[in-house]
Amino acid sequence: MAPYGSDDTTSDDRAGNDTSTGRRKAARYVVPVAVVGVAAATIGLVPALADSGDPDLPKISAQQLIDKIAASDVQQLSGTVRFSTDLGLPDLGGLEGSLLSGANRGGDGSSADPASKFTELLSGSHTLRVAADGPERQKVSLIESAAEYSLIHDGKDVWGYDSRSNEVYHGTADQHGKQQREKTPATKTPATPKDLADEALKSVDDTTSVTVDGTVQVAGRDAYKLLIKPKQSGTTVGAVSIAVDAKTGMPLKFTLTPASGGAAVVDAGFTQVSFARPAASTFRFTPPKGAKVTEGNDAAEAPGERAPKPEGDLAEGRGGFDVLGQGWNSIATFDSGAAGGLPSGKGGGDLGGFLGSLGDKVTGGFGKGTVFSTRLVNALITDDGKVYVGTVTKNALVKAADAAR
Structure with missing residues (x-):
């Protein structure tokens, strides 16, 4: 582990002006291991x-x-x-x-x-x-x-x-x-x-x-x-x-x-x-x-065995997702590309319906979406395919989606 600064280290000293801030933010937000x-x-x-x-x-x-x-x-x-x-x-x-x-x-x-x-x-x-x-x-x-x-x-x-x-x-x-x-x-x-x-x-x-x-x-x-x-x-x-x-x-x-x-x-x-x-x-x-x-x-x-490599540098907050907010209130957001909301199965199957039953429907300035909640991690999937994830409340996710609209 790297050494830590003294108790009177300032926030500017900690944050720095390089990619270390991005690394700190990105380290917190990869599902499902939030x-x-x-x-x-x-x-x-x-x-x-x-x-x-x-x-x-x-x-x-x-x-x-x-x-x-x-x-x-x-x-x-x-x-x-x-x-x-x-x-x-x-x-x-x-x-x-x-x-x-x-x-x-x-x-x-x-x-x-x-x-x-x-x-x-x-x-x-x-x-x-x-x-x-x-x-x-x-x-x-x-x-x-x-x-x-x-x-x-x-x-x-x-x-x-x-x-x-x-x-x-x-x-x-x-x-x-x-x-x-x-x-x-x-x-x-x-x-x-x-x-x-x-x-x-x-x-x-x-x-x-x-x-x-x-x-x-x-x-x-x-x-x-x-x-x-x-x-x-x-x-x-x-x-x-x-x-x-x-x-x-x-x-x-x-x-x-x-x-x-x-x-x-x-x-x-x-x-x-x-x-x-x-x-x-x-x-x-x-x-x-x-x-x-x-x-x-x-x-x-083996098919499916090799994990996909992130596009870009996740350590710097790029590679397909952005980080909104700071500290414990930071929220990771990315575009899933699945416009239309949750996926639906064919031939009578309805994966979207099943997944939707596990979440709560929400609306806001961003439109409509579904929030999936645990005791720690919450995720909002909007009907236009945007995803917001963080260790924040459901209301915080809705506000973040509204602000990013």
Whole structure:
């Protein structure tokens, strides 16, 4: 992570006058992972001291705690992470998970391809086992009912294994890294508290307050709580809380709560963690007998498997969408090219009718449209094909569409 400025950094200093502002804005708005994109919302640094609590730790300012996260350099660890996501999506009987994974996998892809598996983290509760031994060896296992999916990086090799289907994905570290860079952020699902915290701390400005909100114990370890809250009204985000290990500076727990209250939208935390070096055998993998093995280059060529490359530079806010507003109230907008509104099926099928039933009809100066809502992300699709998406209220989307008319 890049170093952060002091508590008295000015907004002009943070924003700069180059493409960094565009990068900060664009990082927040790629559906359907605004659940993670909102975690990347900007942070205005507010000095604060840790309240007394249990455990009893030395006082620390918000800036010092952020610096501690930035300086954290944990190389070896193993542990168990509980990862829960509650966007408040309609119950489709499990179909939503299949649609998310299938959209990334494509008809002829491998179920062991990591791009198709980790989208499952976007809904429900999951248990992950993680291990790392430096930059050359990592392992993440998604524990399912009577099944397990593992992604293993061991030197130059990257293996994915789905025990349910007995399928194996194999690629090289360079190849896998290239594929990850080519995929849209929607397929890059952070899987650990540190991943989520890194996203949350990528950019800074004055739209958010950051304080130290006491102390807590996570997985038996003493930790400080970093509390991130929007200063702006109109956002669906309530707060982001990050439990930071007092000794190592590594985030141990990440919780994102909505402005509407209730259960967390994202709650990811270690239930057990050790910073001892894992056994070398942890990272060794040999395809089981009879397993179907798909090489990474083959998977990349399979129909529907290669993710479309963005047109232009998304990092600078170009590439097909614009960003309206700033901070937590930023809204991504683009033209879907689907004039006439939601798509309709042929032969008696009515996809538009089905999708429309999941949304709310709205009108405004822009015309007519449909708003699709979750507990965090709202999206407006107008009848002339324009799309507005953000972690903002329905009214904010309508106002943005009116202003852009």
